[in-house]
Amino acid sequence: MANKNVIFCDPKYLEKDLSGKTYIVTGANSGVGFETTQQLVKQGAHVVMACRRVDAGNEVAQPFSTLKGSYEVIKCDLADLQSVRDFVDAFLSKHSKLDGLACNAGMVNMENTPKYTKDGFEITMAASFYGHFLLTELLLETLKNTTNSRMLILSSVVHAGSKKKRHQLHFDDLEWKNRKYNNFDAYSEAKLASILYAKELAERLKETSVTTYSVHPGWARSNFGSGGSALIRGIMALTKPFVTMLNFSDSSWESAQTSLHCLLSDEAPKHSGRYFSQHSVLYSDKECRKGGWPMQSPNPNADNMNDAKKMVGITRGLVGLN
Numbered sequence: 082m083a084n085k086n087v088i089f090c091d092p093k094y095l096e097k098d099l100s101g102k103t104y105i106v107t108g109a110n111s112g113v114g115f116e117t118t119q120q121l122v123k124q125g126a127h128v129v130m131a132c133r134r135v136d137a138g139n140e141v142a143q144p145f146s147t148l149k150g151s152y153e154v155i156k157c158d159l160a161d162l163q164s165v166r167d168f169v170d171a172f173l174s175k176h177s178k179l180d181g182l183a184c185n186a187g188m189v190n191m192e193n194t195p196k197y198t199k200d201g202f203e204i205t206m207a208a209s210f211y212g213h214f215l216l217t218e219l220l221l222e223t224l225k226n227t228t229n230s231r232m233l234i235l236s237s238v239v240h241a242g243s244k245k246k247r248h249q250l251h252f253d254d255l256e257w258k259n260r261k262y263n264n265f266d267a268y269s270e271a272k273l274a275s276i277l278y279a280k281e282l283a284e285r286l287k288e289t290s291v292t293t294y295s296v297h298p299g300w301a302r303s304n305f306g307s308g309g310s311a312l313i314r315g316i317m318a319l320t321k322p323f324v325t326m327l328n329f330s331d332s333s334w335e336s337a338q339t340s341l342h343c344l345l346s347d348e349a350p351k352h353s354g355r356y357f358s359q360h361s362v363l364y365s366d367k368e369c370r371k372g373g374w375p376m377q378s379p380n381p382n383a384d385n386m387n388d389a390k391k392m393v394g395i396t397r398g399l400v401g402l403n
Contacts (some may be wrong), residue, residue, distance in 0.1 A: 090346065100150070102180040103128075103180055105128070107184055108186025109128070113336045116334045117344075121181075122148045122151065123150065124150065133157065133186075157212075159186055159216070162400055179220055179224050182224065182232040184235065186213075187209040187272075206255065206267060209275070213275070229292075230290065233279075233295070234275045235295075235298060241369070241380045250273060255399075273380070280389050281390055295355075298336040339357050349374075
């Protein structure tokens with residue numbers, strides 16, 4: 082049974098004919114990414130599933146063959162910058178338009194010691210933000226050349242923090258080389274960066290028809306935490322039934338509603354750059370728990386355009402775009 086507070090995409094937008102439209106969804110083989118992909122294909126779109134594990138993508142997509150649209154799976158490991166570049170090359174060799182880019186994938190390092198990618202980045206920031214940043218920037222001309230294209234990037238309620246602790250970007254140590262590492266703080270900062278990127282990109286693209294959004298999908302019942310230690314996996318396994326029973330979390334379909342609204346609704350483009358949030362009991366600010374499409378983040382650092390522009394400039398250098 083759905084949580085009574087779930088905000089659902091207007092059914093009329095889930096009946097739009099998307100024939101001839103092309104989308105990319107990262108992390109499309111599970112959870113919110115899978116549900117988003119399946120709905121787009123159901124409506125007639127061609128969806129490129131950007132998956133770290135191609136075999137997993139092909140396996141879950143088998144039922145799509147009976148749907149109106151079509152799909153293909155291309156390898157993309159967001160924690161590996163060369164993999165992102167290879168994905169873009171493969172996509173552009175086949176496609177000249179892109180109606181929607183859903184930067185859906187993400188992860189948190191479930192160990193409380195830092196892990197680094199082969200590019201030298203803290204893994205949570207790399208997989209949740211840097212990879213999507215590079216992907217988007219490399220596809221920006223294609224998005225601009227496609228009328229009324231849209232880009233969304235998943236954020237999270239955790240970016241908000243609390244009144245006692247509002248998360249912010251530490252530009253002097255984004256990779257946690259000098260600070261004491263906290264895995265959930267690293268995740269929160271990556272999600273804050275995602276909100277700021279959507280804002281900066283909207284401003285940069287305001288003279289085009291491209292619109293951008295950051296999205297909190299809600300507390301999804303997913304495989305979150307599966308990569309942690311035996312202790313963490315045990316805790317997650319024990320608490321998951323109670324979270325579900327108490328109806329605190331949402332199904333992956335319910336959690337995909339905000340992404341689908343941003344990709345398909347006629348209202349979303351009026352709010353380019355804004356933060357769209359599903360309901361969540363995890364907001365420490367009670368007034369935010371009902372969510373909103375869009376809503377104001379309680380974290381003032383999520384509206385700092387100076388930080389947004391600084392972050393984009395730094396990130397361009399980090400991913401090799403300068």
